[in-house]
Amino acid sequence: MKLQGNKILITGGSAGIGLALAKKFVELDNEVLITGRTKEKLDAAKSECNELMCFQCDGSDPQQITELSQSIQNIHPDMNVLINNAGVLVSRNLLNKPESLVEFTKEVDINVKGTVLTTSLFLNQIEKNKGTIINVSSGLAFVPMMSAPIYCATKAFIHSFTTSLRYQLESQGVEVVELAPPAVKTNMTARLPEDGFFDILSTDELVKATISGLKSGKKEICPGQASKLRLLSRLMPDYIERKLAKASRGYMPKTSK
Known part of the structure; x- marks a missing residue:
């Protein structure tokens, strides 16, 4: 992927990893469009980097994703890089009854359905522009963490989906990349200790x-640390799974009585 002169769409770009990538790509002389679920977060991102073009979109809502794709294709037909970054992590104890079925599957709706639908709706545009798709998975795509069972499963899905997508598109001139971050210092990882098992990177x-x-x-x-998790998942799967389970035990909600 060339690093300058692109028009890049980053989902979930109003905070965390998405915003950090957005600001860097602007610095590298790219035009950057970001999505976010709330106007407040988009306005805050805009105040940090005025060059960003902001679109409000809930990545779990098929109708909003459809409307976003129509707007981008009409206004920005030269958009050639899609970064599927939007995602959520919820610590869960599966023995506890969910408060609502909708809440219980929100990680699937955003992390999985959002990525698949966004990719599908923008695929023709990316193919036409011989562009790049970057899907953000996680080091936890390779080794599940006990305290986040649904999140880890969604990221394993993204890893598999991205691999299949890469092979399907390799003859179409579309580059498909997987970014699998380790724990990164954002609101999502605020509870993880910096002196524990997790080697936390800055954005x-x-x-x-x-x-x-x-x-x-x-x-x-x-x-x-994502590279280590990936390697150990192949060489010593039982060891690293138990090690990660032990390290994350304190972050799993207690069983309800």
């Missing part, structure tokens, strides 16, 4: 590793 460190991976043409970018 700046993650962005630096991502740009380096894209520059070198990597199809799977696994910065920091």
